[in-house]
Amino acid sequence: MSRDLENETRELRARIAALVEEAANNERLLKRSQQRELDLLKADNLRELFEAISKGLLASYGLEAVTLLLCDPQHEIRHLLIADHVSTDDFPNVIFTDSMVGVAPQFNAFHKPWLGPYMGCDHQLLFPRAESLRSVALIPLRRNERLQGSLNFGSSDEKRFSRHLATDFLAHLGVIASFAIENAVNRARLVRSGLTDFLTGWHNRRYLHARLKEELARAQRQGSGLTCLLIDLDKFKQINDQHGHLAGDMALREAAQRVDAHIRDSDAAARFGGDEFVVLAPGISPEQAGALAERIRAAVCESPLEIPGGKSLNLTVSIGVAGIVLDRNHSDLKAAAEELLAEADAALYRAKQNGRNRVELA
Numbered sequence: 537m538s539r540d541l542e543n544e545t546r547e548l549r550a551r552i553a554a555l556v557e558e559a560a561n562n563e564r565l566l567k568r569s570q571q572r573e574l575d576l577l578k579a580d581n582l583r584e585l586f587e588a589i590s591k592g593l594l595a596s597y598g599l600e601a602v603t604l605l606l607c608d609p610q611h612e613i614r615h616l617l618i619a620d621h622v623s624t625d626d627f628p629n630v631i632f633t634d635s636m637v638g639v640a641p642q643f644n645a646f647h648k649p650w651l652g653p654y655m656g657c658d659h660q661l662l663f664p665r666a667e668s669l670r671s672v673a674l675i676p677l678r679r680n681e682r683l684q685g686s687l688n689f690g691s692s693d694e695k696r697f698s699r700h701l702a703t704d705f706l707a708h709l710g711v712i713a714s715f716a717i718e719n720a721v722n723r724a725r726l727v728r729s730g731l732t733d734f735l736t737g738w739h740n741r742r743y744l745h746a747r748l749k750e751e752l753a754r755a756q757r758q759g760s761g762l763t764c765l766l767i768d769l770d771k772f773k774q775i776n777d778q779h780g781h782l783a784g785d786m787a788l789r790e791a792a793q794r795v796d797a798h799i800r801d802s803d804a805a806a807r808f809g810g811d812e813f814v815v816l817a818p819g820i821s822p823e824q825a826g827a828l829a830e831r832i833r834a835a836v837c838e839s840p841l842e843i844p845g846g847k848s849l850n851l852t853v854s855i856g857v858a859g860i861v862l863d864r865n866h867s868d869l870k871a872a873a874e875e876l877l878a879e880a881d882a883a884l885y886r887a888k889q890n891g892r893n894r895v896e897l898a
């Protein structure tokens with residue numbers, strides 16, 4: 537065999553070996569991508585999805601930064617998170633915006649992934665915490681022709697995301713991520729709709745029971761107390777009887793709004809049934825609870841409610857207030873919840889007996 541042929545064979549072997557290695561690498565990459573995409577699709581709720589995106593993708597692709605930008609003009613996703621007790625502070629890499637305009641110039645015509653150098657002036661809003669980034673990939677998240685956000689990868693390697701690289705794999709990931717986000721949001725909406733009262737927009741009795749147990753457990757852990765206000769409209773049946781059901785509904789909505797103005801984000805509130813509302817206020821003293829109930833009572837009767845037909849209604853409420861402090865050995869939270877509600881109910885009964893439009897403490 538001539539020397540030339542020997543060299544050529546050696547070169548060919550080396551090229552085949554390189555190709556085989558590249559194919560094996562690609563297969564590993566593909567498997568890893570498929571696993572990551574499955575993790576996104578498997579996420580049961582927004583918290584799991586955010587974790588799969590912000591932590592899972594970061595680790596599996598060996599990136600310096602992964603952020604998720606979500607366009608949430610009605611603050612719906614943020615409200616769903618609050619309702620699910622998820623704090624946005626737990627996910628600093630998930631960024632909410634009311635509009636995609638002005639976030640990054642690449643979003644102006646954003647139909648496929650954009651790869652290129654990191655530029656502080658253009659990309660700072662997308663990577664607020666990342667330092668030392670040299671290249672980025674911005675992946676559009678679209679559903680039904682609408683841009684709902686972007687998935688953003690940042691690398692300290694300037695060659696990692698360069699303009700001439702193929703973007704098919706990233707575009708595919710974008711489609712999966714968009715689908716997973718829509719799924720998680722829909723699921724959160726569904727859960728919430730089962731826990732919401734449609735007339736007032738407040739939570740319903742089912743939610744209150746679940747939340748009451750959580751609040752009791754939290755109060756017990758923190759060694760603090762929990763106060764329950766049971767609020768009932770006075771002579772509500774008369775409103776229905778004299779002015780009709782629609783006027784009654786208006787009165788319920790208005791009363792809920794007037795109460796709502798006096799409760800804090802950390803309080804839990806629900807329409808408990810017919811004309812009855814419950815507010816749970818953690819960590820306040822009996823005096824503060826009495827004062828809160830008095831403010832609510834005064835707010836409801838502050839001004840008459842105009843109803844159709846040029847008439848007006850005077851709304852008043854009676855409120856029963858009860859508080860509970862659990863020691864660490866108390867294990868039956870269900871019984872404690874029932875006891876708290878029963879005491880508030882007994883106090884409410886006294887408020888009704890003593891003339892209505894008043895607050896009674898248990």
Ligand SMILES: Nc1nc2c(ncn2[C@@H]2O[C@H](COP(=O)(O)OP(=O)(O)OP(=O)(O)O)[C@@H](O)[C@H]2O)c(=O)[nH]1
Nearest residue numbers: 768769770771772773774776781784785810811888
């Ligand atoms: N319009 C309207 N009425 C409702 C709704 N749910 C319950 N009700 C009515 O609310 C009334 C509740 O009356 P009660 O709480 O029994 O008594 P009340 O007239 O408020 O009298 P006191 O509580 O003793 O002051 C009933 O007549 C129910 O039919 C609702 O969603 N809309």
